[in-house]
Structures are given as C-alpha cells and as structure tokens.
Amino acid sequence: MSASGVLDIIARGVGIIGVAVILWGVAVTTVSTIRVETGAVRGRHLPGSRMVLRQQLGASLLLGLEFLIAADVIRTVLQPTLQEVGILGGIVAIRTVISYFLHKEMAADRLASQEREAAGSPRDRD
Secondary structure (H helix, E strand, O other), X not given: OOHHHHHHHHHHHHHHHHHHHHHHHHHHHHHHXXXXXHHHHOXXXXXXXXXXXXXXXXXXXXXXXXXXHHHHHHHHXXXXXXXXXXXXXXXXXXXXXXXXXXXXXXXXXXXXXXXHHHHOOHHHOO
8 A cells, every 4th residue: 555545544534533523522512411401491500511511512623623634734745736735724724713713712611610600609500
C-alpha cells in the first residue's frame, strides 16, 4: 500500500472519530437532558444542571470539530493542489469561527454560573 493510501485511511479514521465524538456527546447529553427535564417536571428547579449539559455538549462539539479539522489537514497533504488548499482554508476558517463562538459561549455560561454561586442564590442550586 502506498503512503497516500495509508494517509487516506488515517484521514478517514480521524474524520470518523470526529463524527463519533460529536454523536456520542449528543447522545449522552440527550439522555442527561431527559433526566434533568424529568426532574423539572417533578418540581425540581435545576438551571445549574442545564448549564452543565450545555457545557458538556459544547465540549463534545469542540473536540469533534478539532478531529474533523485534523482530517481535512491530512487530506490536503494528500492532494496539495491550490483548489484543495483553498477548500481547506475555507473549512478551517468556518470551523474555527464555530469553535471560537462555542468556546466563548461556554466561558460566558461558566462565568454566569460562578457569579450565581458566589451570590449564593438558593434558587439556582441543584
């Protein structure tokens, strides 16, 4: 098998890992959300739990996007044409912007959570 064949298999594997990380994060968060919302129906007020769920999903999305970017970089090494490099640049730019805003939102959520805890609001405790 040629080096490009091996790199193609590696790129596909890394891409599959990225998709798997995202899907796993969505599945785990979905199950956890059902548990939290079931508790909310039973009268428990759990905004802190919802914040944790958002952060877990965001972390899974960010990690999955990093794997997908790595797969794209490996693919571009295989076909370093100007068109492929341009496509990679666009994909990386889009994914980087998405990652930036996800990270920024997660940091804001974390800060809000810490401020609520510091204020000692009993309403927001789990």
